[in-house]
Amino acid sequence: MKVGVLALQGDVREHISSLITCGVNPVAVRRSIEIDQIDALVLPGGESTTIAQLSEVFGIYNQIRDRIADGMPVYGSCAGMILLANEILDAKEGQKSFGGLDITVRRNAFGRQVDSFESDIAFNDGSADLVHAVFIRAPWVEHVGESVHVLAAVDKHPVAVRSERLLATSFHPELTGDHRIHRYFIEEVARPALEKVK
Numbered sequence: 588m589k590v591g592v593l594a595l596q597g598d599v600r601e602h603i604s605s606l607i608t609c610g611v612n613p614v615a616v617r618r619s620i621e622i623d624q625i626d627a628l629v630l631p632g633g634e635s636t637t638i639a640q641l642s643e644v645f646g647i648y649n650q651i652r653d654r655i656a657d658g659m660p661v662y663g664s665c666a667g668m669i670l671l672a673n674e675i676l677d678a679k680e681g682q683k684s685f686g687g688l689d690i691t692v693r694r695n696a697f698g699r700q701v702d703s704f705e706s707d708i709a710f711n712d713g714s715a716d717l718v719h720a721v722f723i724r725a726p727w728v729e730h731v732g733e734s735v736h737v738l739a740a741v742d743k744h745p746v747a748v749r750s751e752r753l754l755a756t757s758f759h760p761e762l763t764g765d766h767r768i769h770r771y772f773i774e775e776v777a778r779p780a781l782e783k784v785k
């Protein structure tokens with residue numbers, strides 16, 4: 588499986604390290620030809636407005652949007668969650684997402700004073716172990732469509748969600764050294780989805 592990490596802005600390197608420990612051989616992608624060659628994609632944390640704008644500058648916005656719509660498995664953390672959302676609340680004027688995931692997210696939802704916090708939360712992948720979650724100016728999910736399952740929540744606000752092929756978290760597992768969420772993406776989301784297409 589060829590997994591790309593969108594390398595326009597954000598914590599690309601951290602996602603690459605996490606993916607390597609999951610046994611895949613990730614590649615940083617930013618050019619159209621590179622995106623053509625991947626089977627699955629990770630959208631890193633960073634600044635969703637900047638990543639969306641740069642994707643237009645690099646001429647890959649439509650390509651990424653279309654590949655997601657065509658069923659490419661994608662995992663987005665934080666800004667990546669915003670980029671996957673069909674609808675964004677508190678968006679910057681004119682802000683675009685790639686979309687594909689039937690959720691409404693609110694940017695910077697946890698409030699400006701408490702920009703960042705850490706919390707041990709349950710993640711519904713069948714394990715009772717908590718995940719140490721780091722939230723940095725994080726969004727939360729305000730509405731999920733029928734095709735979307737909530738995997739984790741903080742104060743009843745969903746912070747990890749998935750549809751068949753798309754996974755998104757408000758938090759940053761790439762920053763903690765716990766690779767469970769990346770492993771979940773590779774083994775439970777991307778691999779089954781790609782095997783179905785074969």
Ligand code: GLN
Pocket residue numbers: 631632633634635636664665666667669694695723724725726
């Ligand atoms: N607040 C950022 C945004 O709107 C996301 C922050 C993050 O990825 N840590 O894109």
